[in-house]
Amino acid sequence: MEQFERARLDSYFTRIAAEFTSAAPPASLLVTHLLPERPSFVRAVGTISALRAVLPKPKSIDTGARREVERFVQCDELSRKAFTDPEACLDYIESRVAGEPVVLLDVGGYFAPALDVLCDRFSGRVLGVIEDTENGHKRYAERDKLPCPVVSVARSPLKDPEDFLVGQSVVFSTEALMRAQGDILNGRHALVIGFGKLGSSIARLLHAKAVQVTVYDIDPVRRAQALSQGFSVARDHETALTGAGLVLCATGAVSLLREDFSALRNGAYVATVTSSEDELDLDGLPAIYSRTRAGDHVTRYQTTGHYFYLLNDGNAVNFIHGASVGPFIYLVQAEILAGIRLLTQGDLAPGMHEVGATDRATIAATWLHYFNR
Structure with missing residues (x-):
């Protein structure tokens, strides 16, 4: 990415973060594909929440992006097997965000198997989960009862360009x-x-x-x-x-x-x-x-x-x-930031939720301002 492109991307996320900043930012843990453009998004997550750790998806880690992210936040190992064990998952959450209100940013339903234990026994409070993928959406939606809100961006109209x-x-x-x-x-x-x-x-x-x-x-x-x-x-x-x-x-x-x-x-x-x-x-x-x-x-x-x-x-x-989809991925990432504010407001019942149409329109208008060149 050219320097001027990175500057534009950082400016975009600065504006999005300002739009969706909460009065009392929660802690967060971020599962993500750590691709070359991802540090700008990671910094934005850290702007509107107290980002305690990034968990890169194992098969999609760009070395340069990881080095850049590790300058300002810890990167931990992500394993489906480890997170399937509720006790191991709880121990990990306690090691990073003990006693804090936390939002879990997921890609693929990693937290789904342990969610009941996390919500019941975690020393802090799980405000909710934000899920990015259809696969993860299904993992949460197929449960009979969710113990906390799950905001899914998997079926958002802002994700349609990315899917294509x-x-x-x-x-x-x-x-x-x-x-x-x-x-x-x-x-x-x-x-x-x-x-x-x-x-x-x-x-x-x-x-x-x-x-x-x-x-x-x-x-x-x-x-x-x-x-x-x-x-x-x-x-x-x-x-x-x-x-x-x-x-x-x-x-x-x-x-x-x-x-x-x-x-x-x-x-x-x-x-x-x-x-x-x-x-x-x-x-x-x-x-x-x-x-x-x-x-x-x-x-x-x-x-x-x-x-x-x-x-x-x-x-x-x-x-x-590189799995590049160009700047369209920034629409989805901005909706994830909107989801953090939505969970922080604390008025969502346990179950599946989506970001509202007004916030999506704000995101789309901001994105068009920066990337419709």
Whole structure:
């Protein structure tokens, strides 16, 4: 990022932070993709809250960004396994924000398994959670009862541009890795598993590249939507896998179980839009499969008579090339800052909530002032 671009970004976040500063800022813990442009957002979080630690997503850490962030706030290790243990999660929260009112800024539902224990036994007070992703939204929304407010920006209209551009970046990175192997998209039947915001974007972009696309989704409503948009819709999982030369997993849940891998056609490429631990049951893959590096970010899985390729070790394929969506990501980050103020006001009941339309309009107008050049 050029110096003048960083100055403009910092100015934007200074204005957004001024708009959403609270009279009594809470403490905060921030889970985030620590990408090159992220320090400006992290500083903004620290402006409107007492930011105690940043927990970078393990597969998306830019070394330079981490060094910059560590100059003004501590970075801690983030692990899905550790945060699934409520006692371990509670111990961590106590070590960073004991006795304080705290807002948990999440990306992917990391705090969801321990939320009851945190709200019941934490020495301070959990004001609430702000969740950024559809995957995380589902982790919180599927609970019968939430012990605190959860503000989700996952389904905000301000996130629609990001979702579309993430789909573009996934297709770009997938095609780049395939071309490095001497393969191309054209002539290769693609299967998109999951027809949510990202899956539908990916399907449309592949179709625009003259790729034959089949969609599979467990939700019959989404299958009907895919059919109405001109896509072939698979009746069952296994048949869809058998015919696909490219499989893109975009569910936010486990797309491929151990028994599914054997159904992949020889030479198929598999890519995901999120982490391998969310989308793929790689630990359950039979030991008869050997793994060899076939190229940069490409692993060949093979056994007698069968082989397939896994891109980026099953992690979000677009992060290989920076996963950039341009300045549109700053719309979502600003809404996260608005969510902090919303939780700090303290009048939200336990359950799922969204930032209001007035705040979204303010964010959009400010963003247009800075980035509609």
